[in-house]
Amino acid sequence: MTAPAIELKGISKAFGPVQANKDISIRVKPGTIHGIIGENGAGKSTLMSILYGFYKADAGEIFIKGDKTEIPDSQAAIAAGIGMVFQHFKLVENFTVLENIILGAEDGGLLKQSLSKARKTLIELEKEYGLNVDPDAVIQDLGVGMQQRVEILKALYRQANILILDEPTGVLTPAEADQLFRILERLKEEGKTIILITHKLREIMDITDTVSVMRRGEMTATVRTPDTSPEELAELMVGRKVLLRVDKAPAKPGDTILDIKGLQVKDDKGVERLKGIDLHVRAGEILGVAGVAGNGQSELLEVLGGTMTAAGDVTLSGEPVDLTGKHSDGQSRRKRGIAHVPEDRQRQGLIMDFAAWENTAFGYHHDINYQRGVLMNNAAIRIDTAAKMERFDVRPPNPNLAAKNFSGGNQQKVVLAREIERNPDLLLIGQPTRGVDIGAIEFIHQQIVALRDQGKAILLISVELDEILGLSDRIAVMFDGQIMGERLPSETNEKELGLLMAGITDTDKPHSAEEVAQNLAHSHGEVR
Amino acid sequence: MQKMPQWAEVVLVPLISLFLAAILSALVILGIGEDPIEAVNLMITGALGSTYGWGYTLYYATNFMFTGLAVAVAYHAGLFNIGGEGQATLGGLGVALVCLMLPWPHWSLALIAAILGSALFGAFWAMIPGYLQARRGSHIVITTIMFNFIAAALMNYVLVNMLRPAGSMDPATERFPEAVHLPSLHDVLAVFGINFSKAAPANVSLLIAMIACLLVWILIWRTRLGYEIRSFGKSESAARYAGIAPARITIITMLLSGALAGCMAINNVMGEAERLVLNAVEGAGFIGIAVALMGRSHPFGVFLAAILFGFLYQGGAELALWTSIPRELIVVIQALVILFTGALDNMVRAPLEKVFLAMRRAPKSERKTQAAE
Incomplete structure (x- = not known):
């Protein structure tokens, strides 16, 4: 048997009284995709930070290809052949792809030489792994999926054999995620070892060979993926049986509560973020608004919640809602019976x-x-x-x-x-389960459905398609400040929604991932 | 989870900082060839050894309470008001106008009117930077400090050209009439049969300052406005979400802050000088920043820190009088206190937190080993 690409033995790390990692051991076979799954705060990121040299473990050993290796900093990690793709990309926005790739790996004082050398290597790498990235494109003109590929190229350029990806699909559309997974498969074929950190059970099932489950700083299990099921993994993560599906009766919609016509919003720079939106939400139904982050959903929520002014006509139970004047603030909205669970609870919802x-x-x-x-x-x-x-x-x-x-x-x-x-008439709710552990997700979904069953109108915004599909009674898809279409959850699927999210309306025709990525790059998409 | 118990946070950290500042100050005094022990002795006897010393210490402390509270209130809204100097200067103008323009039958009525007048003038002076920040985005740190200079120039003009009695060479107003002279601490304490120095300038304003501390505490932690101020100070985005208008809170907070700074004038102008002179504030506006910093923007902390700085001020004056230690050195000592209690806070805090964490973990592991046996 060959030596494992990476082996961790008895890794422990404490932050003050909090034991983030407790005696963790794993072996990752070379040329495989190894998933690490766990709830927020289970210690996944800490473990990876130790592996990448950001933290020093209190105890334990790291072996790379069978050799004991000390990783005091990220330079050492790179030298050991470890590459990391972070959830939030570390790219210089106004540099080209090529400039970003050599950043920190320049050969000498003058750039020209490094650049031409890097260009050659880069083209070889792209060919080898089927990554289509223009070396001279400027990062800020690229879509999120492309930017992620640049991050992967950066790691490969530094001759990484072990690639760690931290929640890589968080900002991607389903089509982009598929494309990413194809790239990962290709990398695996070429003998690279991949560690995929995620909280999405479906990704683990789709792509990994083995999966390790973490709970409260401990490694609770490592299993071969074909031998397990999402239900089992969820139970291992949470420590009890979890209902993964939202359990709800069909909606009994009543009168229209919220009616939006021609809603337009310009941001501080004068860029149009909402380009004339029509939507309505009835009593006793959940309208889910899907879309890649940054396509206007946040603005929609902010306007309705009273933190942003807008033009257009909005009525609540038939009465007009003030969008610009004295009664367009959060206090007035609350008085009108609009409650708002904001997208970002740490910046807005809570102090x-x-x-x-x-x-x-x-x-x-x-x-x-x-x-x-x-x-x-x-x-x-x-x-x-x-x-x-x-x-x-x-x-x-x-x-x-x-x-x-x-x-x-x-x-x-x-x-x-x-x-x-x-007891609001209308509940605005953004990203209800972002950064929330599986056990609590179940409870939060139940509460939202219970409010709906009391005959309240609910406007749900989420970047998690599973959540939209599971909770909504009706789905609207937003792209670039517009509504691309409405669908019933029973009559649509992730693929169709994914294309709508990329601004493609003729969803019957097959479309390439490149087309999707290109389209998204032209929208305002996230990570700006 | 709290890293340290509350008492350590509030009492231990400032005390250790103070101790470190004292040690460094002692080294400086040693460096210029004086005896630090003697210096400390002199400061303590000079500032606290007699009712006369106390009278001065408390007089300075009264000034610092007002300016400290002014900085503290603004700080809760995330605003750094360093214009206390100018606001207190304008407050002096308010007091002078109230005392000179109207005939007052009794000091108590005059005091109420003077409080209103000084608060109004101080508030007005702080409102302009507040408005500029809220509506025009001009940063309040820049504008308030600019307004200190404008206030000084304005006062110069007003005193020389308008309020100076005809024929006087001194850029100051005439003396306030007898009826508006505030009772000194000597008079107040005499009612209770306590003998207090007659010559010291501490006066009834001290009580007003203490009441102000209490009112600020109530404002910040017990009223809706205080709640909105604190919310806004902690997170503007969250405040906006809650429907708290940032511009409104910015302006209101600056009004309150300026009013508090302005009120200092009832102590130095009405209580002590009994006329308005040039540069009456004498840097108390800036000391207020240090006081608020050391008092952690809590009214009670401000109260204690103000007394400490009153002590340093008075003790320093004694030191300059009786030794060859120059008065400037007192500024050095004050600066060291500010440096340690404010800027280098984390230097003390971080190790202390570690100590407490270690202490918390230790008993647990002991228990575990005992159980194992």
């Missing part, structure tokens, strides 16, 4: 330094029940918070704990409890 009880009053601090004369009735807010925390199973149920000390899932529950318990 991380505030205690849970202060966050529960957030946005509703004018509520008469929270006042005592001219002062705020902090005691009443605390009691109310404790009750809400219990109903939404927030752990730990301590109203005095600062928001930053809760896990992502529990932070989201604090926000949800605050917004849902206001």
Whole structure:
């Protein structure tokens, strides 16, 4: 048997009292794709950071091709043949592909020589692995999928034999993800070893050969992928049986609650982010808005939530909603019965330094029940918070704990409890389960469906197609500030939605991934 | 999880910082060939050894409480108001106008009017930078410091050309009438049968400053406005989401901050000088920044830090009087205190956090080994 490409023995790492990695051992066979799956905070990223030399392990050993190797910094990791593709790309936006690739690997004081040498190597690499990237393209003109390929090329240029990818599909459309997986397969055929970190069960099932599951800093299992199932993996991740499918009865839609006509938004730079949108949401239904991040969904939510001004006609239960004037702020929206769970709970939904009880009053601090004369009735807010925390199973149920000390899932529950318990007519909800662990996802989805069943209108925005397909009663797809079309979840699939998300409406015809990527590059797509 | 217990955060960190600053100051004093122990003795007896010394210490502390609170309130909204100097200068103008323009039957009525006048003038002076930041995006740090210079120039003009009594060579107003003279701490404490130095300038404004500390505490932690100010200070994007208008909060906070700085004038102008002179603020606006920094922008912390700086001020003056240590050295010592308590905060905090973490983990592992036995 050949030596494993990478072997970790007894890796442990603690941050203060938190044990991020506990006695972790894995062996990754050369020329395979090895998945590492786990919830947020399970210790995946810490482990990879140790492997890439960002952190020093408290204990344990690393073997590369059977040799014990010390990795004190990322230079050492690169020297050992490890390449890393981060979730957030580390590219210089206004440099060309070629310039980015040699960055930090220049040969001498003068660039010209390195550039021409790099160009030759790069063209060889591209041919070898079937990566189509123009070396002279400027990064900011490239779509996300292309940028990711540049990151992969960067690693290959540095002669990486082991490629680590951290949540690589987070920003990709399904078509782009497929394309990425084809590249990974090709790399594997050429003998590279790939470690794929993800929280998406489907990706693990589709592409990996073996998979390791992490939970609370420990490696709970390593199995061959064909021998396992998504259900089993989920259970290993969470530690109990999890319902992966959203369980809901068919919707019984009532009157139109939210009606949007010709909504237009320009950002600070005068770029049109919404180009005349028509949408409606009825009582008792969930309208899911799908799209690659950065195509106008955020702006839609901000306008409706009252943090951005816009032009157009919006009515709520038949009454017009002020989009520019005095009543276009968040307070006015709340008074109208619009609750808003924002996309980014750490920047908008919560104040991380505030205690849970202060966050529960957030946005509703004018509520008469929270006042005592001219002062705020902090005691009443605390009691109310404790009750809400219990109903939404927030752990730990301590109203005095600062928001930053809760896990992502529990932070989201604090926000949800605050917004849902206001019994709104319309709930705006963005990325409800971003950075939330599987166990909490199930609970959050149940709460959203329960609100729908009470006859409330819900506008859901998510970049997770699974979530859109599972939760929505109707799906609208956004691309470049426009609605590309509406579909019923029962009559569509990921492929069709994926093409719509790339702005391609004739979804019956086959389309190449290049076409999709090119199209997306012209939209405002994320990572700008 | 809290890394350190609250008391360590609030008490231990500043004390250690202070201790380090003291050691460094001692080295500096040694360096110029003086005896640091003697110097400390002199400072303590000079500032705290008599009611006369206390009278000066508390007089300075009153100034610093107002300017410290001004910085603290703005800080909670994420605004760095370093224009306390100018706002207090304008506050002096407000006090002078109130005291000179109207006939006052009793000091208490005059005091209320003077508080309003000084607050109004100080608030106005802070509102302009507040407005410029909220509506025009001019950074408040730049504008407030500019406004200090404008205030100084304005005061020069007003005193020389408008308020100077005819025939006087001194750029100052005439003395305030007898009726508006504030009772000194000597008068106040005499009511309770306590004997306090008659010559010291501490006066009833100290009580106003202490009430201001309490009111600021209530404002910040018990009112909706304070809640909005804190929210805005912690996260502007979140505040916007909650429907808290950034421009409104910026302007209101600056009004409050300027009003507090302006109120300092009831102490130095109305209580002590009893007339308005040039450069009446004497840098108290800047000391306020250090006071707020050291007091962690908490009104009680500001109260304590103000007294500490009052002590340094008065002790320093004594030092300059009785030794050959120059007055400038006191500025060095003050600067060291600011450096250690403010800028080098993490130097003390980080190791201390480690100590506490280690202490927390140690008992647990001990228990484990005991269980194993």
